[in-house]
Amino acid sequence: MRRALLTLLPLLFTTPAFAAGQSMEAAAAMPKLTYPETRKVDQVDEQFGVKVADPYRWLENDVRTDPEVAAWVAAENKVTNAYLASLPGRDIFKARLKQLMDYERFGLPEKKGNRYFYNHNSGLQNQAVLYVRDGVNGEGRILIDPNSWSKDGATALAEWVPSEDGSKVVYSIQDGGTDWRTLKVLDVATGAIASDTIEWVKFSAFAWAKDGSGFYYSRFPVATGEKKFQALNENQKIYFHKLGTAQSADTLIYATPETPRRNHQVQVTDDGKWLVITTTEGTDNRYEMTVIDLAAPKLAPRTIFKGLENEWSYAGNQGFNFFWVTNKDAPRSRIVSTNLAVRSAVPPIVEIVPQDKAVLDGAGIVGGKLIASYLADVKTEVRRFSLDGKSDGVVALPGIGKAAGFGGEADDPETFYSFTSFATPTTIYRYDVKTGQSTPWATPKVAFDPSLFDVSQRFYTSKDGTRVPMFVVRRKDVTGPAPTLLYAYGGFNISMTPSFSATRIAWLEQGGVLAVANIRGGGEYGKEWHDGGRLAKKQNVFDDFIAAGEYLKAEGVTSKDGLVIQGGSNGGLLVGAVTNQRPDLFAAALPAVGVMDMLRFDRWTAGRYWVDDYGYPSKEADFRTLYTYSPYHNVKSGKPYPAILVATADTDDRVVPGHSFKYTAALQAADIGDRPHLARIETRAGHGSGKPTDKIIAEAADDWAFAAKWAGLTVKPLQ
Structure with a gap:
């Protein structure tokens, strides 16, 4: 599927017990924590006539280059670690999480030649290992x-791509959670690592030439000076690296120096005859598409869709006839084709599969068929079509949940997909397009009983009358109000689909409830759902989330003072914003790696891309919207707040940790x-990807112990 670019141990299963003395009123009798002294500076910026105080500006400095910031981090962690160590249940959670995480996890296999490449983790390995099989x-x-x-296990194997004949693999190394990558090349038969080394790669796809002579990739210029860890990412270019040569000899393929904020991703078509370049400027699905005929005497870029107006995702081609997923004139997306033999400025667009009530999530040509994945009320449906758009049935999935994958070759009927749901560990299936049969290829065995859990989908009404879906997961014997973890994201067209999490099972087993709200700003219902929760309409995201909390209380799902909220990245912003707006609604909040300073987010690393969802702080209308909900700027004295455990990483170069430090x-x-209002600051970690298993377990144990303490969940010992 193409789209621009994990023996049941007996536990005491009873109705959850609620710890006494954890109400908001009782908390007031607890001794106050002594927080580290944080120096204030007299920093006031005037924007559009508004004087904006920023007394902790110095905490934006990088921990690797500023000793004062490093000392502050150490002092905060000392207080936080002492508090977390005192929490009842933390050791129980940690022991159970270790059991739950100790299972084989497989990634989707990629077939090249007669070899099958896939990630595998035996259970408690800190990082997944790349495996290969000769034959399926x-x-x-x-x-x-x-x-x-x-x-410390914090150096990860990130992206990898095998050559067309399966003889070599280009792979990337990620150190300490950074977004930066170093590329190397491995010989599959001998295991020898070539001398080729490629640096300054970030947000890049890798695409092999059909003959295996080298590969295409995207990189940024070398960053230098004190700000190199936080510098804005601009001037990305596409290069071709010929095997056995130095990076300095790589051939520049495509760049737009006149528009330095544009990013470029490259693909090679299945037939090896074309380059397909996707150009973006932010996070929106608004692309320019450029093709290069690799058979031409001179490589000449030809931009066929201009203007950064619509989504265009390459789905495959048959010679000059290219298939695309697009939202042009179709907010829930459709499949179209263009004939590149027609040399007009914009090739004629032919509709192949029209827009449906469900949202088209991706498509590709496999085994001579179009395999298309849809979201219908946040659940995956996979449909088949002939290349002329005629319906050819569906792929029968194992249940209600999320399916992903369906990559492969246009003329090969073999493909693979993963299937998961909240109580279904991710299983890999082999699918034969010719026969329509799915067979399990890798089935995990997790130390829990999925039959003990109930998964339901509910719909509630938001402040403005919008109907919003939400999944609720709990043990079947938990029927009354119980401490509840409410999670959402709400941004960047990202859909929160059903998926298995071993760490969440530890919370559910103890009698807690999980609720995942599919709020606006995501992609669950297409472009209109996304547009309804961004820019000037961002408050809808917060209203949807608050309404979810109110619904859970009104319907008796959660207990009176038992609602915990959690979100990461844009979801961390969400948690910070709603905590300021409705502190009375929540018992505890877990904002992770959040965007907390909405007036300066676009000044660091990848922050500039986010203006598509947030707007520009330098524009008055956007500034006034951002200032109303920016978590850092809207912490208000005079009202009791929930317990808050802020999580970040000292070397996160996606959402720099200064956001969480200042908040x-x-x-x-x-x-x-x-x-308590504490910060848990991980070391040698980034935004999340590449995080070692032992750190995942430790963080989840801290989160659940903190949540249980303040939501009133007594943690039962393992039996």
């Missing part, structure tokens, strides 16, 4: 094991009650 049922052997690359300092300085 062959014995797997290790190709690349990153677990010896660093003592934490503001919380700790405000008169917002006696519940």
Whole structure:
């Protein structure tokens, strides 16, 4: 599927017990924490006549280059670690999480030649290992094991792509969670690593030339100076690297120096005859598409869709006839084709599969058929079509949940997909397009009983009358109000689909409830759903989330003071914003790696891309909207806040940790009650990808113990 670019141990299953003395009123009797002293500076910026105080500006400095920031991080972690160590249940959660995470996890296999490449984790390995099989049922052997690359397990094997004949693999190394990558090349037969080394790669696809002579990739210029870790990412260019040569000799393929904020991703078509370049400027699905005929005497870029107006995702081609997924004139997307033999400025567009009530999530040509994945009320449906758009049935999925994958070759009927749901661990299936049969290829065995859990989908009404879906997961014997974890994201056209999480099972087993709200800003219902929760309409996201919390209380799902909210990245912003707006609604909040300063987010690393969802702080209308909900700027004294555990990483170069540092300092300085307001700052970690398993377990144990303490869930010992 193409789209621009994981023995049941007996536990005491009873109705959850609720710890006494954890109400908001009782919390006031607890001794206050002594937070580290955070220096304030007299920093006031005037924007559009508004004086904006920023007393913790110095916390934006990088921990690797500023000793004062490093000392502040150490002091915060000392207080936080001492508090978390005192929580009842943390060791129980940690022990159970270790059991739950100790299962084989497989990634989707990629077939090249007669070889099948896939990620595999035996259970508690800190990083997944790249394996290869000769033949679909062959014995797997290790190709690349990153677990010896660093003592702390924080150096990961990130992206990898095998050559067309399966003889070589280009792979990327990710150190300490950074978004930056170093590329290397491995010989599959011998395991030898070539001398080729490619640096300054970030947000890049890799695409092999059909003959295996080298590969295409995207990179940024070399960053230097004190700000190199936080510098804006601009001037990305596409290069071709010929094997056996130095990076300095790589051939520039495509760049737009006149528009330095544009990013470029490259694909090679299945027939190896074309380059397909996707150009973006932000996070919106608004692309320019450029093709290069590799058979031409001179490589000449030809931009066929201009203007960054619509989504165009390459779905495959038959010679000059290209298939695309697009939202042009179709907010829930459709499949169209264009004939590149027609040399007009914009090739004529032919509709192949029209827009449906469900949202088209991706499509590709496999085994001579169009395989298309749809979201119907946030659940996957996979449909088949002939290349002229005629319906050819469906792919029968194992249940209600999320399916992903369906990659492969246009003339090969073999493909693979994964299937998962909240109580269904991710299973890999082999699908034969010719026969329509799915067979399990890798089935995990997790130490829990999925039959003990109930998954339901509910719909509730938001502030403006919008009907919003929400999944609710709990043990079948938990029928009354119980401590509940409410999660959402709400941005960037990203859909929160059903998926399995071993860490969440630990919360559910103890009698907690999980609710996942599919709020606006995501892609669950297409472009209109996304547009309804961004820019000037961002408040709809917060209203949807608040309404979800109110619904859970009104319907008796959660207990009176038992609602915990959680979100990461844009979801961290969500948690920070609603905590300021409705602190009375929540018992505890878990904002992770959040965008907390909405007036300066576009000044660092990838922040400039987010203006598509947030707007420009430098424009007055956007500034006034952003200022109303920016978590850092809207912490208000005088009202009791829930307990808050802010999570970030000291070297996150996606959402720089200064966001969370400044937000934490503001919380700790405000008169917002006696519940703890702490920061858990991970070291040698980034925004989330590449995080080692032991750190995932430790973080989840801290989160669940903190949530249980303040939501009133007594953690039962393992039996």
